[in-house]
Amino acid sequence: MEMSLSRLHLPNSQQCSSPLSSSLSLPPCFHVPCSQRRRPHTTWSSSIACCLPQRQESVAVIEKNETSTSVLSERKVIRFGLPSKGRMAADTLDLLKDCQLLVKQVNPRQYVAEIPQLSNLEVWFQRPKDIVRKLLSGDLDLGIVGFDTFSEYGLGNEDLIIVHDALGYGDCRLSLAIPNHGIFESINSLRELSQMPQWTASKPLRVATGFTHLGPKFMKDNGFMNVTFSTADGALEAAPAMGIADAILDLVSSGTTLKENNLREIEGGVLLESQAVLVARRKSLVEQKDVRCRTKEILERFEAHLRAVDQFTVTAHIRGSSAEEVAGRVCSQPSLSGLEGPTINPVFCKHNGKVTPDYYAIVICVPKKALYKSVQQLREIGGSGVLVSPLTYIFEEVTPRWKELLLKLGL
Numbered sequence: 001m002e003m004s005l006s007r008l009h010l011p012n013s014q015q016c017s018s019p020l021s022s023s024l025s026l027p028p029c030f031h032v033p034c035s036q037r038r039r040p041h042t043t044w045s046s047s048i049a050c051c052l053p054q055r056q057e058s059v060a061v062i063e064k065n066e067t068s069t070s071v072l073s074e075r076k077v078i079r080f081g082l083p084s085k086g087r088m089a090a091d092t093l094d095l096l097k098d099c100q101l102l103v104k105q106v107n108p109r110q111y112v113a114e115i116p117q118l119s120n121l122e123v124w125f126q127r128p129k130d131i132v133r134k135l136l137s138g139d140l141d142l143g144i145v146g147f148d149t150f151s152e153y154g155l156g157n158e159d160l161i162i163v164h165d166a167l168g169y170g171d172c173r174l175s176l177a178i179p180n181h182g183i184f185e186s187i188n189s190l191r192e193l194s195q196m197p198q199w200t201a202s203k204p205l206r207v208a209t210g211f212t213h214l215g216p217k218f219m220k221d222n223g224f225m226n227v228t229f230s231t232a233d234g235a236l237e238a239a240p241a242m243g244i245a246d247a248i249l250d251l252v253s254s255g256t257t258l259k260e261n262n263l264r265e266i267e268g269g270v271l272l273e274s275q276a277v278l279v280a281r282r283k284s285l286v287e288q289k290d291v292r293c294r295t296k297e298i299l300e301r302f303e304a305h306l307r308a309v310d311q312f313t314v315t316a317h318i319r320g321s322s323a324e325e326v327a328g329r330v331c332s333q334p335s336l337s338g339l340e341g342p343t344i345n346p347v348f349c350k351h352n353g354k355v356t357p358d359y360y361a362i363v364i365c366v367p368k369k370a371l372y373k374s375v376q377q378l379r380e381i382g383g384s385g386v387l388v389s390p391l392t393y394i395f396e397e398v399t400p401r402w403k404e405l406l407l408k409l410g411l
């Protein structure tokens with residue numbers, strides 16, 4: 001853990017009254033001139049105190065909780081943390097529902113729930129950042145959060161492990177943005193921004209970000225020596241226009257919020273790409289067979305559903321002399337190979353009292369975006385009566401991510 005406890009236990013009197021105007025504590029090699037801070041009386045050491053982000057206070061709590069009495073070895077019931085609010089909440093419940101895992105919550109203000117299909121498991125609704133904190137402290141065993149939240153609040157701790165890295169929703173990127181005009185008009189890359197003569201020890205680049213762990217590290221890694229940070233809980237895009245910051249480092253999805261606030265992204269400014277991920281506490285997985293069983297079941301359901309969601313099942317009839325001959329024609333078309341190859345079955349017809357396979361039924365999985373091309377290719381090889389239906393699950397013989405997870409756990 002980067003920050004020592006002694007630096008975190010600070011008297012309240014040293015904390016900032018306005019979150020946006022507070023500088024954040026930086027890695028020791030960062031040069032943040034005292035004279036440039038918005039509160040001129042602030043000294044370097046008190047600025048660390050004043051900049052103490054809420055997140056880091058909770059890091060201290062996490063460290064205390066390492067002896068938490070609610071770690072799995074003592075409580076027996078597995079705990080699965082799901083986002084209680086925000087845009088991740090509904091999408092997470094939808095994903096579980098699509099995987100036939102119905103979360104039974106008595107009412108929306110009750111934070112504990114169950115999934116009848118998963119025995120010995122409790123669902124706890126928490127804010128995404130608290131899910132990560134509680135995984136670290138051992139108060140949760142599994143959780144679903146955005147990869148951005150995992151990276152920011154997980155602090156690179158090896159006790160957290162990603163079980164599924166692409167749940168298919170919550171897509172966004174953590175990106176640096178600058179104003180369209182003024183001194184930034186001709187700046188198009190992070191490199192150009194770092195080389196602007198304007199940033200000096202007495203007048204550093206001011207960045208507003210909610211990512212107080214990842215942000216300073218990213219800027220330092222990209223050669224920004226004269227930089228200072230401020231934070232807020234939302235609406236960061238307002239900071240440059242308010243004169244509080246020169247640039248912002250925040251989540252971007254459609255880009256509308258940036259555009260509406262006269263800001264733009266620059267080349268090299270994306271810190272990470274994010275989407276929802278399934279995370280587990282390594283110790284719970286290693287030490288408890290029951291956690292492994294439940295995790296495997298959740299993972300298998302997710303993988304089967306997510307693999308199927310972009311595919312259609314297509315069936316068609318093709319005349320031919322044998323299954324092999326039809327297979328040759330089907331496989332000659334690039335969009336008709338299916339997942340592992342086409343399934344081809346004879347369709348028997350009765351002619352003059354004789355039963356013969358006149359034509360063959362083919363069944364293939366086709367990516368949704370290649371549907372029309374596949375239909376055209378089927379027609380080209382004599383296919384008719386094409387039926388298209390949605391595919392709900394594709395269960396593999398072995399779940400690839402489960403194999404990878406066992407390897408990572410050394411099991």
Ligand SMILES: Nc1ncnc2c1ncn2[C@@H]1O[C@H](COP(=O)(O)OP(=O)(O)OP(=O)(O)O)[C@@H](O)[C@H]1O
Binds near residue numbers: 146149172233234274
């Ligand atoms: N504009 C966006 N589009 C898509 N996904 C996003 C967007 N903004 C955030 N996310 C993802 O959703 C997660 C939750 O964001 P959201 O803003 O809903 O909740 P929050 O940040 O916990 O709540 P709040 O913003 O009220 O503090 C983020 O960690 C990120 O992974």
Ligand SMILES: O=P(O)(O)OC[C@H]1O[C@H](OP(=O)(O)OP(=O)(O)O)[C@H](O)[C@@H]1O
Binds near residue numbers: 236253256
């Ligand atoms: O690129 P866009 O699609 O416009 O989305 C980006 C915005 O979404 C998030 O904010 P959110 O809606 O969570 O509001 P907040 O600032 O109050 O957290 C993020 O912090 C950006 O402000």
Ligand SMILES: [Mg+2]
Binds near residue numbers: 234
């Ligand atoms: Mg938000």
